[in-house]
Amino acid sequence: MRLALPFAAAAAALLAASPLVAQEAPCGGDFASFKDGLAAEAPSHGVSADTASRFLAGVRQDPAVLKADRAQGVFQMPFVDFSRRLISQGRIDRGRTNAQKYDSVFNEIEAKYGVSRGVLLAFWAFETDYGAVQGDFNTVNALATLAHDCRRPELFRPQIFAAMKLYESGDIDPARTTGAWAGEIGMVQMLPEDILENGVDGDGDGHVSLKTSAPDALMSGGKMLQSLGWRAGEPWLQEVTLPDTLDWSQTGLETEKPAADWAALGVAPREGTLADLPASLLLPQGRKGPAFLAYPNYRVYFEWNQSFVYVTTAAYFATRLEGAPVFNAGNPDPGLPDAQMKALQQKLVNRGFDVGEIDGILGAKTRAAIRAEQARLGLPADGWPTVELLNAL
Incomplete structure (x- = not known):
């Protein structure tokens, strides 16, 4: 089950589009012209013109991808409700079964990359329900649609050229490879660039098969987390x-x-x-x-x-x-519904705070702004939005 962009997409968002990209393959406009721009740019990424032509031949826009990109309201749920929705006894039981089934794989991951098995099991569960639900969007169509869309082209355009390289090695089929709406592939949902950089052949068959091989997917995820700064032997x-x-x-x-x-x-x-x-x-x-x-x-x-x-x-x-008990949910004050949350964010913006997009989601910037205003108003500065705070502002 995909809920939002994975670590690969978040990291890629930090990359700025080069002047060459902006000139040769801008976002928006006629899609056929956009594809022509990608083909012209491909050689600068080490992809032959012939490969790019064959790769792009059947690529089309997918409106369902854009719809999914705009509809991530699940993240408006508060933590207790969200965690209870995602964490079931069945998922815990299947996680522990998989931990035993792939014990030697997890031992190797812990030795090589320092990532504890619970961490990868949790991502495996949330991303694809341990590989059962990997997504049925055409991967290349999804990447091209999101690169053409002008909301985040700098994030997705590089993924198209990485996918072309995977196509050259036989690890992506533009017509048949499927995955999540945002172009992630496999059991732990990795984008093409990260498969190129961190893909591991965990089962020794000569290919990195994240869709069908749990050892490949888990080893690749462990290597990815290590590359992002995971510290071996430490809690989280x-x-x-x-x-x-x-x-x-x-x-x-x-x-x-x-x-x-x-x-x-x-x-x-x-x-x-x-x-x-x-x-x-x-x-x-x-x-x-x-x-x-x-x-x-x-x-x-x-x-x-x-x-x-x-x-x-x-x-x-x-x-x-890894054995921790169910958290103590306590008795938190009711949160704000969507309209009131957006109203609170607007009030915070009016007072000079940067809360990011006014989207009704209680993100890190909104929490920090709430704490600052709670402290100013003499309220307990715990970062939790309440009607009391909204009225006080």
């Missing part, structure tokens, strides 16, 4: 309990303290001991909801997906798969 997320007297304005990803400093403030692990690492204190639904310490590895998740709710849920699920 830990549930904690908090004192009522905590300074709530210190919570959020913007503040990082040594775990010992958090302990001195009364932050305690629900299980085990705190790691000797810097950490941020996360309150996904404010001071009355669940609480977690996020260690450096947690930030690597944002290279996979940039939704705070998705990232925190995936990180938490990884801990569950």
Whole structure:
């Protein structure tokens, strides 16, 4: 099940289009002319004109891709609801079964790349339900549609040329390869550039087959996470309990303290001991909801997906798969419905805050702005939007 762009797409979004790309294959306009521009540009990426011509011959726009790109409202759900929707006992049981089935593969991943098995199992579960639901969008059509669309062409255009190289090696068939709406392929949903750079032949058959080979997909995902900065042997997320007297304005990803400093403030692990690492204190639904310490590895998740709710849920699920208990949901205040959330974001923008797009989604920028205004107004600065805050603004 695909919910948003994976780490590959998030990382690719940091790339700016070169002047050559902007000149030869601009977004928008006539699609046939757009394809001609891609063909003309292909040799500059090391792809022959003949390969590009054959690759692009049957490519067409897919309106369903654009519809999916515009409809990611699931990320408006609060963390508790979202996590309960994604994490079922069946998914936990299948995760543990797969952990045993591919035990030797996970051992090799942990030895080579330092990525704990729960992390990859959680992504495998959320991205494709352990390979069962990989998407039925034509991959090349999806990439071309999104590169032609002017919302994020700099993200998707490079993927087309990477896909051409995979086509040359026999690992993509423009007519038959399918995957997610955003062009990701396989069990852990990787984009073509990242398959080229981090694809691993985990089963030794001479090909990187992310759609049909779990060892290939898992090994490739582990290598990708290592390349993004995953630190071997370190935790990523830990549930904690908090004192009522905590300074709530210190919570959020913007503040990082040594775990010992958090302990001195009364932050305690629900299980085990705190790691000797810097950490941020996360309150996904404010001071009355669940609480977690996020260690450096947690930030690597944002290279996979940039939704705070998705990232925190995936990180938490990884801990569950490795034995952590169900989180204490607490009794958080009700959140704001879509219209009120957008109204709150607009009020924050009017006060000079950058919240990104006014989309009703409680992202990191909106949370930081809420904390600042809560502190200014003398409210508990826990980053959780409430009717009280909306009315006060």
